[in-house]
Amino acid sequence: MSKSNKPYLPPRWLDQILKVCCDPDQLEEIMGNLHERYQLRKVRSSNKVMLFWFYFREVLAYLRPQFSRRIRIDNPNHLTMIERHLKTSTRSILRNKTLSLINIGGLALGITCFLCLYLWIDAETSVNKFHKHAEELYTVYFTETTPQGKYGNYEIPFNYVDTNMDGSKILANELKAQFPEIREATTYATSYELPWGHACTFRLKDKRQKFEGSVAGPGFFRLFSFPLLAGDPETALSTRSGIAISRSMAESFFDSHSDAMGQTLRYENVRDFVITAVFEDVKDNSSLQFDYLINWDLTHNDNILLSSSGINTFLLLEKSASPEALQAKLQDFLQDRLNSWEMDVTLGIQPFKDQYLISNFVEGKPLNGRIEYIRIFSVVAFFILLVACINFMNLVTAQSIKKAKEMSIRKVIGSSRYSLIMQSLTESILMTVIAMILALMLTWNFQPIISEITGKHLIMPLHLASFWTLILMLVVSIGCVSGFYPALFLSSVKPNLVLQRNSKPKGKSAWLQKGLVILQFSISMLLMVATIVVSRQTHFIQNTHLGYDKENLIAVRIEGKLTERQQYLLLKQELQQMPGIQLVDRSSEAPHNMGFEMMPPFEWQGQAKGEGVSFLPTSVGYDFVEIMNLQIKEGRNFDRRIASDSTAFMVNEIALKQMNMTDPIGKWISAWDKRGPIIGILKDYHASSLHDPIKPLIVDVKEDLDFGLILVKTQPGATIEALSSMEKAFQEFNPNFPLAYSFVDDEYSALYNSEMIINKLSNAFASLAMVISCLGLLGLAISAAASRIKEMGIRKVLGASVSNILTLFSSGFLRLIATAFLIATPVSWWLLNTWLDGFAYRVHLSWWIFIVTGLITLVLALLTIGIQAMKTAASNPVTALRSE
Amino acid sequence: MRRSDLGEFEELVLLTIATQFPDAYSVAIAEALEKDLKRTITTGATHAAMQRLEKKGYLTSRMGESTAERGGRRKRLYAVTVAGGKILEEVRQIRETLWSRIAPGAIPEIQSLQK
Numbered sequence: 001m002s003k004s005n006k007p008y009l010p011p012r013w014l015d016q017i018l019k020v021c022c023d024p025d026q027l028e029e030i031m032g033n034l035h036e037r038y039q040l041r042k043v044r045s046s047n048k049v050m051l052f053w054f055y056f057r058e059v060l061a062y063l064r065p066q067f068s069r070r071i072r073i074d075n076p077n078h079l080t081m082i083e084r085h086l087k088t089s090t091r092s093i094l095r096n097k098t099l100s101l102i103n104i105g106g107l108a109l110g111i112t113c114f115l116c117l118y119l120w121i122d123a124e125t126s127v128n129k130f131h132k133h134a135e136e137l138y139t140v141y142f143t144e145t146t147p148q149g150k151y152g153n154y155e156i157p158f159n160y161v162d163t164n165m166d167g168s169k170i171l172a173n174e175l176k177a178q179f180p181e182i183r184e185a186t187t188y189a190t191s192y193e194l195p196w197g198h199a200c201t202f203r204l205k206d207k208r209q210k211f212e213g214s215v216a217g218p219g220f221f222r223l224f225s226f227p228l229l230a231g232d233p234e235t236a237l238s239t240r241s242g243i244a245i246s247r248s249m250a251e252s253f254f255d256s257h258s259d260a261m262g263q264t265l266r267y268e269n270v271r272d273f274v275i276t277a278v279f280e281d282v283k284d285n286s287s288l289q290f291d292y293l294i295n296w297d298l299t300h301n302d303n304i305l306l307s308s309s310g311i312n313t314f315l316l317l318e319k320s321a322s323p324e325a326l327q328a329k330l331q332d333f334l335q336d337r338l339n340s341w342e343m344d345v346t347l348g349i350q351p352f353k354d355q356y357l358i359s360n361f362v363e364g365k366p367l368n369g370r371i372e373y374i375r376i377f378s379v380v381a382f383f384i385l386l387v388a389c390i391n392f393m394n395l396v397t398a399q400s401i402k403k404a405k406e407m408s409i410r411k412v413i414g415s416s417r418y419s420l421i422m423q424s425l426t427e428s429i430l431m432t433v434i435a436m437i438l439a440l441m442l443t444w445n446f447q448p449i450i451s452e453i454t455g456k457h458l459i460m461p462l463h464l465a466s467f468w469t470l471i472l473m474l475v476v477s478i479g480c481v482s483g484f485y486p487a488l489f490l491s492s493v494k495p496n497l498v499l500q501r502n503s504k505p506k507g508k509s510a511w512l513q514k515g516l517v518i519l520q521f522s523i524s525m526l527l528m529v530a531t532i533v534v535s536r537q538t539h540f541i542q543n544t545h546l547g548y549d550k551e552n553l554i555a556v557r558i559e560g561k562l563t564e565r566q567q568y569l570l571l572k573q574e575l576q577q578m579p580g581i582q583l584v585d586r587s588s589e590a591p592h593n594m595g596f597e598m599m600p601p602f603e604w605q606g607q608a609k610g611e612g613v614s615f616l617p618t619s620v621g622y623d624f625v626e627i628m629n630l631q632i633k634e635g636r637n638f639d640r641r642i643a644s645d646s647t648a649f650m651v652n653e654i655a656l657k658q659m660n661m662t663d664p665i666g667k668w669i670s671a672w673d674k675r676g677p678i679i680g681i682l683k684d685y686h687a688s689s690l691h692d693p694i695k696p697l698i699v700d701v702k703e704d705l706d707f708g709l710i711l712v713k714t715q716p717g718a719t720i721e722a723l724s725s726m727e728k729a730f731q732e733f734n735p736n737f738p739l740a741y742s743f744v745d746d747e748y749s750a751l752y753n754s755e756m757i758i759n760k761l762s763n764a765f766a767s768l769a770m771v772i773s774c775l776g777l778l779g780l781a782i783s784a785a786a787s788r789i790k791e792m793g794i795r796k797v798l799g800a801s802v803s804n805i806l807t808l809f810s811s812g813f814l815r816l817i818a819t820a821f822l823i824a825t826p827v828s829w830w831l832l833n834t835w836l837d838g839f840a841y842r843v844h845l846s847w848w849i850f851i852v853t854g855l856i857t858l859v860l861a862l863l864t865i866g867i868q869a870m871k872t873a874a875s876n877p878v879t880a881l882r883s884e
Numbered sequence: 885m886r887r888s889d890l891g892e893f894e895e896l897v898l899l900t901i902a903t904q905f906p907d908a909y910s911v912a913i914a915e916a917l918e919k920d921l922k923r924t925i926t927t928g929a930t931h932a933a934m935q936r937l938e939k940k941g942y943l944t945s946r947m948g949e950s951t952a953e954r955g956g957r958r959k960r961l962y963a964v965t966v967a968g969g970k971i972l973e974e975v976r977q978i979r980e981t982l983w984s985r986i987a988p989g990a991i992p993e994i995q996s997l998q999k
Contacts, residue, residue: 032957033910033927039953040915054924061928066935 010038011052014059022067030067034058081419085426092427096399099779103395104435106775107482110388111439111474113768116450117381117761118470119443119458124374127285127356132225133316136183137352138323140171140313140330143364145344152348152361154312170296172217172313179329181321186217187296188288189311198557201737202292203266204253208738211249213292220293221277223316226286230261231277237295242276243267244293250278267294269560269736284457287356314352323349373754377761383523384769385478390516391776392482396428397489397513398783421487428483432475440471453760455753485512514816517780521820521857522827524773527766528853529828533845537836538759540690540843541752547685548591549629552582552719553744554712554726555590560737563706571710571733578729580715580722585623588708592748594618594687594697602698604659605667613658616687616695617671619702625650625682627713635665635680638701646701647676653684655696671698686841689751693840711744770857774864777813781868784809793877805873810865817861821854889940890971896921897933898942898972902964909948909959910934934962942968 015031022030034055041054093100131137143152172185190212199210221233221244228236229247236244243265250260257278264272273294282289317323330347350358350366359369396403407420415423443460451458461467561567572584594616602615622640625632633653638645649669656664664678684694714722723741730739749756792805800808829845836842890898900916901908914930937943948961964972 028957029910029960030928030931032954032959033931035957036911036951036954036959037914037927040911057924058926058928061926062931064928064932066932067928
């Protein structure tokens with residue numbers, strides 16, 4: 001034993017933990033035991049780490065319910081105490097009806113916002129995670145380095161010319177043969193040749209219907225877990241004439257999906273497919289969407305669906321494989337085989353489950369995408385919840401005058417501080433529970449609205465334990481966070497001070513309250529500025545003059561008999577004479593999305609060596625400029641009376657600039673197998689989304705265009721007539737295909753789906769945040785009015801006018817809102833500028849947006865406070881002062 | 885006998901308390917057990933067991949004098965009660981009966997030890 005009077009002491013913080021946790025009655029003995037044991041160990045060993053470790057274990061051993069301070073289930077007093085707390089809480093909630101209503105209402109609104117956003121975020125982040133092998137699925141992307149920079153894409157060139165061997169190879173097959181760590185590989189392509197997926201026609205006897213589908217390698221169902229209702233995943237896509245169709249597609253042709261197996265469907269009137277499998281309809285939570293799947297080899301070898309773009313390669317790795325190692329090997333894979341490629345190309349892999357959220361390429365690597373919006377709205381959800389909690393805290397603190405008296409009396413009577421804190425917490429948790437029930441009901445009712453806004457089918461997962469865990473966690477954390485401070489603050493009040501009527505929240509608490517109000521309004525203003533800017537930008541997108549006329553323009557795919565020139569010309573003639581239709585022409589590309597940028601071979605007169613421009617190429621009919629209402633800056637339009645115009649070109653201003661051409665009319669251009677003069681310069685117009693700058697455009701006339709779109713310009717206001725005319729004409733000239741049309745302006749809007757969603761979401765949530773904040777302010781004003789009613793009474797008696805009192809009463813609050821304004825302005829300016837930078841064409845942040853936001857907030861706040869202020873100012877001082 | 889009334893660890897604690905009488909208290913018991921069982925025994929575990937035993941009526945306790953090595957804190961001294969003694973005796977009898985019934989060769993090591 002140590003001889004010194006001062007024995008060695010173990011780590012003090014561990015003792016502190018015990019002091020907090022253990023039953024005070026047993027503490028003496030416990031601490032005695034621990035310290036004595038520590039001395040004993042110390043004598044035996046001098047290893048400090050071991051000593052600490054032993055002591056730590058000793059302390060841990062005492063952290064059991066038996067010795068703990070509170071949780072004593074066998075003590076019936078605690079049950080009655082909880083019962084009593086609940087009873088008192090209910091009474092107190094009912095006593096202050098207005099404030100409780102504001103409090104619970106605000107909280108319920110906040111939680112509702114949070115839950116709605118949670119539903120959306122949860123749906124977005126769970127996309128593609130349902131696959132059994134989700135963890136081992138990878139997408140191949142490629143990066144090409146050009147003199148202009150690095151570009152990345154998921155769309156893999158599906159074949160490449162092997163310099164050592166003849167013929168083309170399919171990347172998926174090659175990779176699987178080359179690398180043993182790849183268990184399965186498949187090619188997958190949306191079968192489109194247009195920028196939006198197009199539906200293909202299937203026929204069974206007289207039934208004709210259009211469906212959108214994809215082509216996939218035979219291993220598709222081994223990689224992805226789309227459940228099959230009939231058929232074998234191994235063989236579903238192994239034959240060239242086989243087709244796998246969805247349940248609803250099967251049911252639209254047959255009585256039930258089991259009847260469909262082995263039946264034959266005629267495809268695009270050119271070919272028969274035998275149904276080899278029926279799969280369950282693909283749900284929202286998959287980024288691969290298709291009604292049917294056909295064998296990739298078939299399309300590849302028979303050229304019936306030659307896609308040049310939109311082809312993905314997916315890999316399923318062995319569980320033990322290291323994706324990093326494979327990635328490193330892939331870097332070199334193509335280099336050995338691609339001597340003829342001028343560009344520097346490398347391959348990379350990315351987890352498939354991330355592809356939906358992360359699909360933007362920065363410096364050739366996937367870096368962001370939808371995930372940005374998810375992040376933004378996660379923060380928004382958190383902030384809205386925070387605003388609601390702040391309200392709660394503030395209101396409870398604001399009631400402290402009344403409460404402080406109650407607490408003091410309890411204290412004087414003999415309540416312990418612990419029991420006072422528990423009382424406060426019970427009250428706030430009870431209120432949170434009520435708010436949560438309300439919020440769940442509200443969210444239930446909002447489900448369809450949120451689903452419509454986000455374009456996803458969102459349902460509260462009431463059957464999932466994880467959802468209820470979240471709800472429980474929310475209740476506990478909101479209840480504790482928003483109730484804890486007031487509880488601590490109130491229970492620390494010194495009874496003698498309060499009972500002597502010196503009872504305003506002072507010092508720290510007043511500051512905290514002010515700070516919280518400022519924070520709350522900063523967040524609301526930030527959201528409001530964001531709403532204004534986002535909706536201005538979306539409005540700008542919708543209404544910018546694009547340089548062409550997207551109204552009254554209907555697009556129909558060129559298919560079936562219409563691929564024959566003569567048939568098309570007859571249809572055109574017929575259509576143009578029918579009611580409601582102004583003009584008909586063809587284009588190889590969709591007007592709103594002239595998709596594929598092409599690099600050389602483009603040559604032109606006076607081209608410097610090594611100079612190249614990547615063009616958006618379009619082949620059109622003679623009436624294209626007229627139907628699109630394009631402006632010609634210089635030169636003339638295509639003219640069918642001039643024979644040489646069939647080899648002529650038109651370009652836009654940007655193209656001219658990039659080709660470094662002056663005095664262009666009459667100079668030759670060579671593209672594809674044609675060489676001809678430039679006859680006209682088109683004024684620049686937006687041929688793709690406003691995210692991108694205008695690109696060089698080259699237009700030529702192609703009289704035997706057998707793909708692309710038929711564009712129909714309808715007479716304004718005669719859409720219905722025009723459609724019935726089209727129905728008739730197409731039935732006559734292309735009888736085997738049902739008419740499927742789309743409006744160009746709708747398709748244009750669809751380019752901005754995410755922006756539209758953001759616009760609607762931010763509209764909804766910014767206004768809700770403002771409502772919640774104002775509710776909070778209202779609550780504060782009510783309690784302020786209650787606490788200052790005597791002061792105001794005295795002022796009135798001494799001669800203050802109503803307006804004096806109004807100013808006096810409001811100025812404090814208004815100062816807070818002004819401060820919030822000063823904080824919110826720079827923050828929101830910075831955030832929104834960052835967002836707007838994603839657009840090549842965008843609105844500018846004008847000063848008035850901030851002023852308007854400030855004014856709206858001010859007016860709302862004034863209204864909220866004003867009502868209370870008026871009440872106070874107008875009240876009869878006699879009532880207020882009578883009790884003195 | 886309700887065997888569930890006395891856990892194995894509790895039995896050991898109870899026996900050790902009997903051996904240490906009249907100076908049996910948590911730390912000393914933990915130390916003794918640690919030596920006998922050749923594994924780390926925390927005071928907390930022993931203490932908990934002793935509290936349970938006391939609640940079951942097998943132990944009584946009283947506060948002792950304060951000592952310097954405990955930083956002036958008092959210790960609680962334990963003693964086995966009549967009921968405690970009874971149950972120890974019962975357990976012992978059961979064990980001995982069982983041992984006596986084991987036929988030679990039923991447990992290999994025992995035979996080799998006897999040889």
